[in-house]
Amino acid sequence: MTARFHKLINEPDRIVDEMLAGFCDAYSDIVRLAGDRLVLRAQPKAMGKVGLVMAGGSGHEPAMLGWIGRGLLDVNIVGEIFTAPGPGRIVDGIRAADRGGGVLLCVSHHEGDRLNAELALEFCEADAIDKVEMVILYDDISSAPKGRESERRGTAGLFFVWKLLGAYCEGDVELEAAKALAEKVRDNTRSLAMSLSSCASPVSGEVMFEMAPGEMEIGMGLHGEIGMGRQEALSADETVDLMLQPILDDLPFRAGDEALVLLNNSGGMTLMELFILYRGVAVRLREAGISIYKSWIGPYATTLETAGFAIALCRVDAQLKALWDAPANGAYMKQH
Amino acid sequence: MTARFHKLINEPDRIVDEMLAGFCDAYSDIVRLAGDRLVLRAQPKAMGKVGLVMAGGSGHEPAMLGWIGRGLLDVNIVGEIFTAPGPGRIVDGIRAADRGGGVLLCVSHHEGDRLNAELALEFCEADAIDKVEMVILYDDISSAPKGRESERRGTAGLFFVWKLLGAYCEGDVELEAAKALAEKVRDNTRSLAMSLSSCASPVSGEVMFEMAPGEMEIGMGLHGEIGMGRQEALSADETVDLMLQPILDDLPFRAGDEALVLLNNSGGMTLMELFILYRGVAVRLREAGISIYKSWIGPYATTLETAGFAIALCRVDAQLKALWDAPANGAYMKQH
Amino acid sequence: MRIGPAELAAMLEAIARRISAEREALNRLDAALGDGDHGTSVSAAFSAAVDDIAALNQPSASDIWLAAAKAVMNRMGGASGAIFGSFFLKGLPAVRGHDSLSKSDMEAVLKAGLQGVKARGKTEVGDKTMVDALAPAVADFAKAGDYAEGWRGTAAAARIGADSTRTLTARRGRARYLGERAIGHIDPGAATVATIFEAIDAWWEELIRSN
Amino acid sequence: MRIGPAELAAMLEAIARRISAEREALNRLDAALGDGDHGTSVSAAFSAAVDDIAALNQPSASDIWLAAAKAVMNRMGGASGAIFGSFFLKGLPAVRGHDSLSKSDMEAVLKAGLQGVKARGKTEVGDKTMVDALAPAVADFAKAGDYAEGWRGTAAAARIGADSTRTLTARRGRARYLGERAIGHIDPGAATVATIFEAIDAWWEELIRSN
Numbered sequence A, B: 001m002t003a004r005f006h007k008l009i010n011e012p013d014r015i016v017d018e019m020l021a022g023f024c025d026a027y028s029d030i031v032r033l034a035g036d037r038l039v040l041r042a043q044p045k046a047m048g049k050v051g052l053v054m055a056g057g058s059g060h061e062p063a064m065l066g067w068i069g070r071g072l073l074d075v076n077i078v079g080e081i082f083t084a085p086g087p088g089r090i091v092d093g094i095r096a097a098d099r100g101g102g103v104l105l106c107v108s109h110h111e112g113d114r115l116n117a118e119l120a121l122e123f124c125e126a127d128a129i130d131k132v133e134m135v136i137l138y139d140d141i142s143s144a145p146k147g148r149e150s151e152r153r154g155t156a157g158l159f160f161v162w163k164l165l166g167a168y169c170e171g172d173v174e175l176e177a178a179k180a181l182a183e184k185v186r187d188n189t190r191s192l193a194m195s196l197s198s199c200a201s202p203v204s205g206e207v208m209f210e211m212a213p214g215e216m217e218i219g220m221g222l223h224g225e226i227g228m229g230r231q232e233a234l235s236a237d238e239t240v241d242l243m244l245q246p247i248l249d250d251l252p253f254r255a256g257d258e259a260l261v262l263l264n265n266s267g268g269m270t271l272m273e274l275f276i277l278y279r280g281v282a283v284r285l286r287e288a289g290i291s292i293y294k295s296w297i298g299p300y301a302t303t304l305e306t307a308g309f310a311i312a313l314c315r316v317d318a319q320l321k322a323l324w325d326a327p328a329n330g331a332y333m334k335q336h
Numbered sequence C, D: 001m002r003i004g005p006a007e008l009a010a011m012l013e014a015i016a017r018r019i020s021a022e023r024e025a026l027n028r029l030d031a032a033l034g035d036g037d038h039g040t041s042v043s044a045a046f047s048a049a050v051d052d053i054a055a056l057n058q059p060s061a062s063d064i065w066l067a068a069a070k071a072v073m074n075r076m077g078g079a080s081g082a083i084f085g086s087f088f089l090k091g092l093p094a095v096r097g098h099d100s101l102s103k104s105d106m107e108a109v110l111k112a113g114l115q116g117v118k119a120r121g122k123t124e125v126g127d128k129t130m131v132d133a134l135a136p137a138v139a140d141f142a143k144a145g146d147y148a149e150g151w152r153g154t155a156a157a158a159r160i161g162a163d164s165t166r167t168l169t170a171r172r173g174r175a176r177y178l179g180e181r182a183i184g185h186i187d188p189g190a191a192t193v194a195t196i197f198e199a200i201d202a203w204w205e206e207l208i209r210s211n
């Protein structure tokens, strides 16, 4: 497909600020805008709790804006489209999240996000802001082979970290325990994405990359980074066959396991297609003896209007199931 | 833009059934599938309450599947893509919703939906199923001039009816009162949609209509029915200027009014654009002295992958505000 | 000649085949004036009617007619399902009690069906709907002396009626929201009616020839 | 000749202008290997640096260098923001205390900056990053006798270094996920480094000529 070049924006260089103004106005009961593009909870969590901070580029809405709120994250530091914010702003976000219980800086693993987070942590140390920890999160099995998990990218499967860690940090927990919980969720999560189309940058109006109609690509990154190669587009069930087994093999998920399932819409897919794809996923998981605890299907972490989706699975135990069922109230993630 | 022709489906004639299988499996805590494509609440409401039934074509997901649940609707009778289901299936749905308090059949005004609903009501009478009422719902100001409101189409603004009527019918209310409440919401709601692209039928793979890049059309129907004419695509704020005033003039909304606001994504818009558009809407409403009670921005009633959106406003009083704030738990509409 | 259960079933099969061949063309007509599904809907429904009828055990003419009514009403859906469904439903009393239908029996069926359509749709000739094809077809059938002349007349009259919708604005159906923009396009429901009568006419000629 | 505050500010302006002209070309390089934003990011950051410097009141050379470091780090964002930011940040001590920079002062600044980049990015020559342009440029600058020769050398060496990334697979940055598919594309960060040194070289020639 060719991308839709006309976007309903005003000035290209006001996109992020106008987007934040609109979002924070619409959901002023949940979030508020502060400082230099910081999105905070409208009602901060109680003193003494661990604060959760996530910095990242725009273009993935409702991520991460929609995940600020009770039972979820505390602060989102918003960058330009697909661009991690710099360290000065990350330090601002850490300060804003600090309720005296320490702050966990969550990093979706991409070179830019990690480098800027590292710089921010050095600045925190220089400024004697203590009790700040960083956790590097990744889930995309296409980006490095098994055994080199820590080189992988963070993609849509971090959904599970946001929800479970958010619920955990509503309780009275230590910073170290929060970090360990984030790592536990990460280490039990695996994702793989595919795409049928490209998307156009609203800033330049240029298409991110060319993709012929009738092609698909497995292993796309969250910023339109190209994946493992082009192939002829398949049917829904064939696509699931191709994507699910590598995910199961990687952890590996085994018969008897229980899992949370996410089908993430990259933006331009119809929900109709996602429901059909989900049907295939559910049938195959049951065949493999894996039971599904809960599922979500929708646009949680998008790549602008890209037509594509990701399958993400998170293996859960009693602790994680209870955390899943805990209430959450973000603008785009509600649970009760 | 050209539409994306490849859809991730299996057999074209299994689309609706596979979609329903996937949806009802993923959200089995909220809905269950029964009979001939009936989506019911997993836990039916208490005996004696008014049942709410909505029949309609597919292709608008998450509408209406996502609106079945506590505080919302009871039964959705699902048709083929963009095709109202026939009267026999509507009668089945009415029976399934009957908890002894009467059933309100909600009809989004389109010729096919209304005609089939009328037939169904005649069949109910013949079958001596009594206490069934029908309410015809419309909101789209582009489809008939002021003074001929009852000829207008039902579009995304019915969002407000589903939520407010759903909350109302959790209480102990009479069927006649439920119908009156639906009419009250309808009569205080106005919508207008626009589109930047067409969409492709997943059944035929054919594009619904041709639309050149850089064009836009105001007044699109929910099924890709063409609207009031093509024009050059504008900026976000210019588009809001063009669409909002006719909506305000039509009711009319006046300074001092309070309103609920919906920005509905037809499918292929980015949330980024919708937040920017919302900013323009909010600024202009405040300038007009209209205060915003609450807002929603997202894909609630889609037209497959069409890139477009609708602005819908609902004027509210104390009763409607309280109904809005009541809890709801549909798969794609949660409030707490 | 009379039309008995076997002929009625064969006639519906001939209709289903022709409609199925015209499916995409009918969808395209509907894309211009409505939501682009008309061909898919009518084709699915007539095929379902044929299947349902094939499953009946030694059906009478009215069993067949009722099966068609149900299939059309419930499997076609949309505006056309209700409208075509009303045609079959309101024609049913005129079929009932006949082992087979003479030309004048059929005339009564068609007239009752047309009345059903107009009442259900609140539609008259000139509203740019299927009535613009159906009404002249039924009138022509009534004037004819026998089936052969009758079917030939309906096919011609329905097609002329369908083509006449091109210059009209619509007062019913989705197309009414288009105002002047509906001009230049043929109503898909009317085209379906013309296709149906052409299918019947061809089937009848074939039937006569092979007898 | 020495580079004082006025020249340093003018040099950064010259860089910003050139980068802005190359913005879309740099975005396209990044679209092939990464997420397509590199040109937008670097251009926005250098423009911001120029604005921030213009707002300073009688700045010293190190005031200017610090303003550039901050603007690059916070307005560029992404991997390149952290990397270029580290270049300026680690070069800062070598600027501090000088009213103006001799060729050998500048050499110390560039060397410290390069060290900062390699440490921050855990990157060596051959990883298909901006280091492939920066490292040979700094080495060439060190070998030169004066500024004119030095800048000419950096521009040439950086461009050759940038072009050399075309045949490499990547070990750092988004491109590393591409494996063999990265071959055939020039690293955008390296192209930016080459563009920067070309801008400085052209600016210096112009400066000499107009003196």
Ligand SMILES: Nc1ncnc2c1ncn2[C@@H]1O[C@H](COP(=O)(O)OP(=O)(O)O)[C@@H](O)[C@H]1O
Pocket: B082, B083, B084, B111, B112, B113, C030, C034, C035, C036, C037, C038, C039, C041, C042, C077, C078, C079, C080, C081, C083, C117, C120, C121, C122, C123, C128, C129, C130, C131, C172, C173, C174, C187, C188, C189, C190
């Ligand atoms: N009120 C009516 N009376 C008669 N025919 C109607 C009426 N409304 C619609 N139709 C017919 O139905 C056709 C459209 O059918 P179809 O596309 O299957 O339904 P829908 O509009 O629900 O998608 C129109 O072309 C028209 O001939």
Ligand SMILES: Nc1ncnc2c1ncn2[C@@H]1O[C@H](COP(=O)(O)OP(=O)(O)O)[C@@H](O)[C@H]1O
Pocket: A082, A083, A084, A111, A112, A113, D030, D034, D035, D036, D037, D038, D039, D041, D042, D077, D078, D079, D080, D081, D083, D117, D120, D121, D122, D123, D128, D129, D130, D131, D172, D173, D174, D187, D188, D189, D190
């Ligand atoms: N670890 C690293 N060391 C040195 N340079 C790097 C490193 N990671 C990335 N880069 C440089 O950054 C460039 C990409 O910058 P940019 O596109 O602005 O950031 P992002 O990848 O975050 O979108 C690459 O072309 C490369 O030259």
Ligand SMILES: [Mg+2]
Pocket: A057, A081, A082, A083, A084, A112, D035, D037, D078, D079
């Ligand atoms: Mg980036």
Ligand SMILES: [Mg+2]
Pocket: B057, B081, B082, B083, B084, B112, C035, C037, C078, C079
């Ligand atoms: Mg339809």
Ligand SMILES: [Mg+2]
Pocket: C030, C034, C035, C036, C037, C038, C078
């Ligand atoms: Mg139609």
Ligand SMILES: [Mg+2]
Pocket: D030, D034, D035, D036, D037, D038, D078
């Ligand atoms: Mg980049």
